Amino acid sequence: MILLPLITLSASALSAADTSDLVNKTEQLHLNTIVNAEAIERVPPKYPINAARNGKEGWVQLSFVVEPDGSTSNIIVEDSSNEAFEKYALRSIKKWKYSPATKDGKPIQQCRNQVQLDFKLSNIPKGASKWFFRQYRLANSYLEENKLEDAKEIAKKIEEKGRWNAYEDMYYAVLNSLIAEQSKDNEAELNAIKNVLGYRELQKEEQYSAFATRAFSLAVELQLYGDAKSIFENLQKHYSDNPNVAKLIPYYDQITAYLASDKPLVINAEIGKRDFWSYQLERSAFIIDNVVGNLTNLEVRCDNQHSQFLVESGNKWQIPESWGSCSVYVFGDTNAKFTLADVHGEQKI
Numbered sequence: 001m002i003l004l005p006l007i008t009l010s011a012s013a014l015s016a017a018d019t020s021d022l023v024n025k026t027e028q029l030h031l032n033t034i035v036n037a038e039a040i041e042r043v044p045p046k047y048p049i050n051a052a053r054n055g056k057e058g059w060v061q062l063s064f065v066v067e068p069d070g071s072t073s074n075i076i077v078e079d080s081s082n083e084a085f086e087k088y089a090l091r092s093i094k095k096w097k098y099s100p101a102t103k104d105g106k107p108i109q110q111c112r113n114q115v116q117l118d119f120k121l122s123n124i125p126k127g128a129s130k131w132f133f134r135q136y137r138l139a140n141s142y143l144e145e146n147k148l149e150d151a152k153e154i155a156k157k158i159e160e161k162g163r164w165n166a167y168e169d170m171y172y173a174v175l176n177s178l179i180a181e182q183s184k185d186n187e188a189e190l191n192a193i194k195n196v197l198g199y200r201e202l203q204k205e206e207q208y209s210a211f212a213t214r215a216f217s218l219a220v221e222l223q224l225y226g227d228a229k230s231i232f233e234n235l236q237k238h239y240s241d242n243p244n245v246a247k248l249i250p251y252y253d254q255i256t257a258y259l260a261s262d263k264p265l266v267i268n269a270e271i272g273k274r275d276f277w278s279y280q281l282e283r284s285a286f287i288i289d290n291v292v293g294n295l296t297n298l299e300v301r302c303d304n305q306h307s308q309f310l311v312e313s314g315n316k317w318q319i320p321e322s323w324g325s326c327s328v329y330v331f332g333d334t335n336a337k338f339t340l341a342d343v344h345g346e347q348k349i
Contacts, residue, residue: 037066037101037110045092057165058082058119060089065306068107070098081169089117111301132168170199190218209244225255226282265342276331284345285318293336302326
């Protein structure tokens with residue numbers, strides 16, 4: 001009861017000059033006003049006829065740019081469960097329309113990264129097919145007998161045949177994670193488990209938390225601290241009371257402290273089968289160096305900016321704060337290798 005009159009008196013005591021000073025100070029501190037692009041027309045993708053006939057489901061992850069006129073451009077496929085769905089997803093995104101993003105009232109570009117289009121059928125039974133179940137069990141038995149090459153052949157057979165639905169997609173990713181673990185390929189195992197984590201709704205809490213904990217450990221070992229941070233935050237978001245959350249908190253705190261430090265974050269990168277490699281920046285600048293092979297160009301796809309550059313080894317790319325959160329896409333020949341140092345703007349290495 002005492003606070004209300006005190007607040008009233010304090011507010012009424014401000015003179016016109018004081019109010020003017022506050023307004024001027026606010027204007028000085030104001031950087032810009034950004035209004036995000038909003039979808040006004042999302043044309044759903046057509047279903048591939050053969051996939052529909054065979055009762056197959058799938059997904060495609062894409063990145064694209066929303067232009068100042070609201071159209072989409074620079075669309076690339078980041079990943080998919082089956083190549084059969086990719087061209088239909090691309091055709092769909094090309095037809096999407098947005099209300100343009102604006103910065104201080106002027107239209108600007110915005111980027112959309114890792115947008116997923118799902119291809120699902122409503123009239124098919126859930127669960128894995130008998131064929132898939134037999135192949136999955138056979139591959140697991142080979143792994144238990146340390147017959148790694150035989151297990152890889154089964155995985156290749158599943159990949160060539162294509163998966164039937166989300167369940168098979170998930171367990172195919174599980175199988176790949178087990179093969180990668182036995183192959184001692186930490187990067188491949190991490191990527192496979194990240195695919196598994198994309199199917200949280202198909203897993204029990206203890207399964208999801210176990211996979212998340214393993215992925216967190218792998219990301220830390222590979223010094224992919226941004227990935228580790230994201231994996232932990234997703235686990236905490238969905239299962240805050242899970243025992244693994246409490247166990248990981250001390251390591252998460254160390255990671256966030258490291259990301260805030262002046263120590264460079266250096267990632268060993270390699271161009272895969274899709275002719276590009278991507279990475280979400282944690283700091284405001286990056287340096288590409290130690291290039292082996294041919295790198296053609298790179299793109300910086302940010303919340304409020306899309307820019308393309310030639311690759312110059314040793315050059316430092318500075319990201320303005322107004323661009324927002326950014327991802328780097330490096331294009332080149334398959335198997336080209338390089339390092340990317342994620343650094344602060346004023347930092348040198």
